[in-house]
Amino acid sequence: MKFEIIKENLKKAVSICERITRKTLSLPVLQNVLLKTSGNFLEITTTNLELSITWKILAKISKQGSLLLPATFLSSILNLTSSEKIEATEENKNLILISENQETQIQGHDPEEFPIIPKMEKEFIWQMDSVKLADGLGQVVEQAAFSSIRPEISGVLFSFQKNKLKIAATDSFRLSEKTIFLEKSGAKDLFFICPQQTCRELIAVLSQEKGVVEVSANINQICFEIMGDRPDQIKCFIQSRLIDGEYPKYEDIIPKQYLAKIQINKDGFVSQIKRAGLFSGKVFDVKLSTFPNEGKIKLFSQSVDIGKNESYLPCKIEGQEQDSVFNYKFLLDGLNNLKSSEVSLELNGSDGPACLKPIGDDSYFYILMPIKQ
Amino acid sequence: MMTNEELWQSVLAQVQFDVSRANFATWFKNTKVVSNKEGEVLISVPNTFSKEWLSSKYQSLILKVLRSCDNNIRLISFSVESSSTCSPKARPQIQSDDSMDSQLQFLELKVNPITNLNPHYTFDNFVVGSFNELAHAASWAVSEKPGHVYNPLFIYGGVGLGKTHLLQATGNKLSKLSPNIKIAYTPAERLISKIIESIRNGEIENLKKKLCCLDVLIVDDVQFFAGKEKTQEEFFYIYNTLYQNQKQIILSSDRQPSAIPAITERLRSRFEGGMIADIGCPDVETKIAILKNKCDERQINLTDDILEFIAINIQKNIRELEGALSRLAMYQRINQKVPDILIAKKLLKNIVVAPQKSTTFKRIVQAVSSFYEISQDDILLPTRRKEIVKPRQVAMFLLRSELKESYPSIGRRFQGKDHTTAMYAFEKISQKMEEDQVIFNEINTIKQKIYSEL
Known part of the structure; x- marks a missing residue:
């Protein structure tokens, strides 16, 4: 050679x-x-x-x-x-x-x-923009479960529906879903579960190479092919096994109503949550209370060894007075996935799921469950 | 002749000397001989990498060893077996570590995505009393011998009395007894929306095919089929196919088949064709037993007098019992002490007193008219049409019995009817309730409607 x-x-x-x-x-x-x-x-x-x-x-x-x-x-x-x-x-x-x-x-x-890389028969093929795919995956990939007890949620769901690709992941405490619009519809509506590591590697590759991604799959394998436009550009193939199993019907989890809804500036919210997080207990609990009449929310956290913290944040708010306790890390994870400067948070009391959405973008949401008080 | 297992063992025994240990461990892990027919041996491998590797590197070696054991073997082939079929549903219960204990999970994720059954509901945590004995026994019998004893099994009873629990428990037991059985549990509403969606996408045949190959179909709350003619038609077809193939069908509803309005006669008669079992209101003893069960489940200690207090004062429905218990559990968690009877009374004041006060004239009229499927205005008309007269009498009866309104004022509410009409209605319904089980059940269902939708 x-x-x-x-x-x-x-x-x-x-x-x-x-x-x-x-x-x-x-x-x-x-x-x-x-x-x-x-x-x-x-x-x-x-x-x-x-x-x-x-x-x-x-x-x-x-x-x-x-x-x-x-x-x-x-x-x-x-x-x-x-x-x-x-x-x-x-x-x-x-x-x-x-x-x-x-x-x-x-x-x-x-x-x-060296192992022989299995040849893959491409039964179904879709094409999409690499930047869209990388951004979308980045917003959900970390919510997949780590455990191997339930293999079906240890991966990221890819669900192709006509001209849409929905990618979703959950670890049973929170769930995120991103919708990517495709220019061309695929031949068939299909879904499969892609291992989390494959998605992470794919994001790493896509951050280096931009262009069109061709996604192809058969019953137990998936292949991502990044094709350059110029002849001298690098081509890359990622081929992976798929996770066998039935993904939970997570549509039922998406809350259809809320007790209170706030709209708030993301950066301010993030820094106050981080501050509250410093005082949280061993389950990382931070209490969020709404005061619709005064147009503000309160973040409260307390730890026996450290002390306590209380902060008020003005925001647009509708609905009623209610409290929810969250793992502040989960809340931050969700906020960090949002790209807009203003975000909305819909709350459902102390034991109902809360839903984070970017303002002006319907293609993404992040749902998380509160901590029992 | 060697068994498949022995055959593969002899291959492994030989191969281990010819391959490095790391290679052996990687490539021959979870492999086995699946079949040996007419000189062709099928070997299952866990993934496509193993398949490629074995077939290109070791094919001749494996064949050589196999032939030394059995001279007839001429050919070997490999197939990838997915991990889920290798290890059948050995899914341990999820144990979260302590720090995550209070973090709530999405309950929906515990539901088995294929059968749609929630493993939480079992016969073990179902409390049997005189009010649900029959339904329980019938479900149990069905779970032992699906398709043969009672088909269909139709269970009816009011809100929050354990219909869904019984249905799901039956399904769970069935899938435990025979893991390969194909079960599907679906609330009627979901089935309806599925049928509508598949009609729109032109995939109704696929859906029907899928449902018709089930061994057990469980549909909850079939009263929602009322008035949905197309759904009834499709369901009728599915029902017939399953029934003819002796597949088990289990249905539930908030009332008996004859009382479900706006379903076609042929469907009604089929609902009535099997076993109909009702679930009534639990007596106090059963309620206490249920409470004790729930206390054990949630690990809370309450004295017997508190349990009795809850059981006596919460009349209708088991879900409310649970609500009361939650309140006490919360108190215990926050204050780190077991509530005594006085505290319990205080904590439960709103729950216990609330139902009686929260009813209104409007509520009763609403519940009655929606139950009998007539408009709220019609019920107030001074007409003698038969379909209006009975609901009106029921409404008058309930106004008297639940709101303790005077007869003249009841009369005035129905566009100036005489107070004797109201008296007559009250007496007639009271009498009928004693004689006729159907009316009794109807009134109970309506009462539940009035109080449950708070």
């Missing part, structure tokens, strides 16, 4: 691949990336047996071949290489990297050891 390549492209690909190799301990070979030439492209592949990422970078290839290299090590080397172009040659399972004034030899492994 022999090729010449632009360093920046190689570095970008390897650094993202490296993220998933760090977490695999069972099979040592998974800590490597596979470098393989294919026509005029260099393919860089990594997998943890749940998801695999493949980058395709345009390169000047003079001899075809393939090699396994330790991912973390390669990434560090590339980070410390300053030249723009790299020449790489494989000799006896060693990769020799030649750049300006530098020559490095890295010991590699037999590429035969």
